[in-house]
Amino acid sequence: MTELTGGSALPQERRVVTAIPGPKSLELQARRTATVAGGVGSVLPVFTTRAGGGVIEDVDGNSLIDFGSGIAVTSVGASAEAVVRRASAQLANFTHTCFMVTPYEGYVEVCERLAELTPGDHAKKSALFNSGAEAVENAVKIARAYTKRQAVVVFDHGYHGRTNLTMALTAKNMPYKHGFGPFAPEVYRVPVAYGYRWPTGPENCGPEAAAQAIDQITKQVGAENVAAIIIEPVLGEGGFIEPAKGFLPAIVQFANDNGIVFVADEIQSGFCRTGQWFACEDEGVVPDLITTAKGIAGGMPLAAVTGRAEIMDSAHAGGLGGTYGGNPVACAAALGAIETMRELDLNAKAKRIEEVMKARLAVMQEKFPVIGDIRGRGAMIAVELVKDPETKAPAPEAAGALAKACHAEGLLVLTCGTYGNVLRFLPPLVIGEDLLNEGLDIIEAALGQL
Template identity: 85%
Template sequence: MTELSGGPALPQERRLVTPIPGPKSQELLARKAATVANGVGTTLPVFVTRAGGGVLEDVDGNSLIDFGSGIAVTSVGNSAEAVVRRATEQLAAFTHTCFMVTPYEGYVEVCEQLAELTPGDHAKKSALFNSGAEAVENAVKIARAYTGRQAVVVFDHGYHGRTNLTMALTAKNMPYKHGFGPFAPEVYRVPLAYPFRWLTGADNCAEQAAAQAIDQITKQVGAENVAAIVIEPIAGEGGFIEPAKGFLPRIAQFARDNGIVFVADEIQTGFCRTGQWFACEDEGVVPDLITTAKGIAGGLPLAAVTGRAEIMDAAHAGGLGGTYGGNPVACAAALGSIETMRELDLNAKAKRIEEVMKGRLAALAEKFDIIGDVRGRGAMIAIELVKSGTREGAKTPNPEATAAVAKACHAEGLVVLTCGTYGNVLRFLPPLVIGEDLLTEGLDIIERAFGTL
């Protein structure tokens, strides 16, 4: 049973009573096709009725193991007691006033928590929004207001959102950018330290990638023209790429030396996902601004920009905000989510998930030579698939095998996601509260899926 369920206890077990998807899900899928825009895709078309702990229950009565967490959102589970309790209390009190019209304490409390939890002991302020893309876009606005500059530097394999500006910041064309241009100007892309694919080897990656990035910024943009450098401490949609050690501190130092606002996009990595409150803590990097969303509020829409007070205050009064930004129910959920993370020490749980998953996946890599790389931190783990026999050679991406493994996992009742610039990465984002028995069973399913190739 789940200890975090907000309603009746949900059995923590995988249970398949129909093929996946079942007949009721297929009926709903037909209704979706009739009324929902085709551009809104679905990875696994099972329609969920209940969820909690490490499982999702669908309309057909199937119970699936969740290795997706709604893309790193439900880190505390889908129905954490503190999230449900606080959100329910707030829902009964009032649903909305608009903080820009008549404020409320919950918004301030979330900002206080962000000031305490984010890296650095400097004075900090925050502004709250609805989505990760909104947070990134507002971080750029704030950096431009503070510096009086326009250019923004981003990195290969980066993902930052689906608005016009954040599509420009995002590296991958399909499915995020294709056919949606023209995009916002003054965005410049430089190399990321991608150890598995660095041409001269992982040992040279950090130094050479940083040198190339800084050289391109200096020569092609001019450091004096750059308002912000925006980077994910671990690239998410790009393939769960953990930059080679030393790369992030070098880029952050370059930003500091040149009056550039260093923005850590921690939308997918933040709030215990990597075994630390924020991934940039791993190398002691203290960003000027940090963007958060996803795991912050246990599934309710909330996002934030948090940073140095003098930078955050650069925008004029009324220049930041939005009708729903920092909605009171979402703020209450965030306070419940943070309470749960503290009480259950979810950083420690994320580290245990890493220990279990990496051990099993490393053994799989020895067994199946199409697994080219096992990487990630905490409960943000991935394997990159290559053509058979190319692991130490050309490392040719293998998106076909990646799709086949994901499909086999789905059929057995395990929710897994794919990602990567080349579509060849399986990514695993289990809820941090998942039971170790479910974690192990999920890994067994993954191993069987490779055996079917």
């Protein structure tokens, strides 16, 4: 069956014709080992030739079902028609001028779309960058310029990037921080509302965790010293943790009451991924600043900080920017991605993916006690694997074995989590339901073998 919803002419089918990785991928892997730094890892060393819709095709002719989307990047598919069309047209006109030298309309248009789509009806402005880490780093710069304060508060299990400052903001040591210090100062970490592991149960988690976090900020940092509080509305690398209900609104209220800039890091969860344009909309949270990247441009490198005009304008002229920030080809791709999201109603598609996945995973949980928790929203779903459902002892070995078994059958899945025990699912939002169910069949079979 050929599905064209994502603009891809690739046959939308799983096809395993060699071992995975196959002989040609292994040859390329040998070349890679000789010349690519060992610190750059890969989840699955199959070398891609084409991708689109819900599949990735490799050099050996295998076609894999994609439950990764390049880590939530190719939400509209890896070769969406509008992205290819707009980016190709821009490539033919010019590839670069540097917006800080001579500007161009595409950058302005992306900022206009961001002002429309992000939560809140206040006046908004944006600055464009290349990567999520750059966006977060610039959000901190802007918050410090606006508040004239220095401290930044982040949360347990949070992930914000790999630059020096964003490594300091990130919770997990291995592989993100280990051996790379010292890190940027004035960063403080407080508890997050992790319902599944909260001592008094998920029903008490939201208010209790918020009270604990606020108490720590007040006593250990001083609210008057805090420039920004930064949180992912659904924590990504930390294990697809949805903060328990009530937690985010309480933290936002505290920030508002104390003149602290509240930053929603929507790099993994934004742009229809959770069934809403942005995950923070779920509880009506309106951030002061919102950082975006990943899904914004259909696979081209682009990131943004969007926020209240008066906060965004607090940095002096020339204080924000970068040679490639808001590259014209990436801006054109972003306009194509947003066009696709609107035309195909990808929020509705994400909600349907959640419906299908959660129903199937709930049946698996009944059969396999290794599944301790099913969580997430939209097409950002995860299962947390445990050795024992009573003690909830993490089972990272099970997550690794499951991922390996899925890969061998032609299903690309990713792991994550502070304890390395979470299997996460980020299918392209344009994936066909037949492929989605086939992928879930493979997961169920792999659980059976476990």
